[in-house]
Amino acid sequence: MAIIRFEHVDRVFHQNGQDFTALKDINLEVKDREFVAIVGPSGCGKTTCMRMAAGLEHPTGGTVSVDGVVVRAPGPDRAVVFQQFALFPWKTVWDNVEFGLLSLGIAEAERRRRIEHYIGLMGLHGYERAYPHQLSGGMQQRVAIARAYVLDPKVLLMDEPFGALDAQTRVVMQEELVRLARQHPRTVLFITHAVEEAVYLADRIVVMSRRPGTLREILDVKSARQAERWDEIERIEDVMDQPTFVHLRTHVWKLLREQQAPGDTH
Template sequence: MSVIRFDDVSRVFSHNRSGVLALDHVDLEIDDREFVAIVGPSGCGKTTCLRMVAGLEFPSSGAVSVDGRKVLRPGPDRAVVFQQFALFPWKTVYQNIELGLRAQGVQAPKRRDTIERYMDLMNLRGHESAYPHQLSGGMQQRVAIARAYALDPGVLLMDEPFGALDAQTRIVMQEELVRVTRANPRTVLFITHAVEESVYLADRVVVMTNRPGRMKEIVDVKSVREANQWDQHKRIEDVMDLESFVRLRTHIWKSLRDEHGGEREAS
């Protein structure tokens, strides 16, 4: 079980003796093996939420927990995939995926089996000996995702992982992530600015307000996806043309536009 809970979480950042309220009384529960995306205006605290689950930042009040245990530090039960690929340039694809397994003391035969499994899952066969600079951005992000999965975390934290990719590669990676998360499900917290991406990937989409970040609404995508049989459509553009998809995308986009409008009025 990998259940994530935010219980009345607020976060204040201090700047020159003054405090900036980034998150305000956030309550959220993400179920085991559920894929939840967070969208919201820039600076609303999306990435702060992810970093608190990762154990890289901490609430000023309230608590963040995974499986009923308060998050106090990073741990092997949670893996992070960042927007920048964060690969070691002097290591090969194989060595980059192997790195965390070595740190955990996994024996060589099991390391090899695990690496081969996730290289297959991420379509990386034939690139074992390549270095990051020899790979496209999409291929580098495949390596980063394979490295995260190889650690067998209960929770996968993804902070705008496709934000640095060109539009065509981003679409391919979205399709790949859907395939991978269906074949090997994890509890996923996914941060993005892209409304279409959130609706295509997630079971639920959390819409946040302008700063200070609050949970404005939570949109159930999974029930709509299942009722309208989106998975029968293999290509992302076919799904995005569906009336049910367009309706959800438009609803979330209007909700975000309201936040941006409020930001303009306050300025």
């Protein structure tokens, strides 16, 4: 069953008296508890797709729906994790994680149970009374992920959540997210610039064209993961040595190279 559905979605922006098309005829379904990563050239509309699923932007044409309901605004069925941690600097770790539960009117005993569970799961025990400025970037993103999961959302939307982290911390967080996804599976739409990250995390990878963004190709990763038993391999670097991982990574890179704009060196 499709949980997230884009149907003939266009997105046109109006700037400086001119219209420009960011997305054109996007058709995509994300199934229940499926992890889908979107990659593509800068400015192709990846984040715009995520924001429309979150209800933070609206399509110019077509519809975006979640669980059969057209998205018109943010809702508790969808949690968002951004690249820039988006924590309240004046609130402690505990209070940041609790914030969404308070807005939903969750009873105190249930709030405490959920918060303790996800603080433990994200390795935050002992930091409950710390403030964001006292934490490393990786620890802050652990708080942001705990805050998203504690809401028990149907859908998790992640916009380059590890993009601001150093390489070593990024790898650790990727491994943590895989572990968390196994224990608490959710429907995930994940935006990233990192090809290796997409192949490691996703069940399917959506490769977009340069602007106006269209769907260039959709690749199945889940079957490769199952065939080579990636889930039984402890370290991410060993997964990346698997033949199918190397093939998928190379294929995605070739697709992105083909979409590189003239004169674009990034």
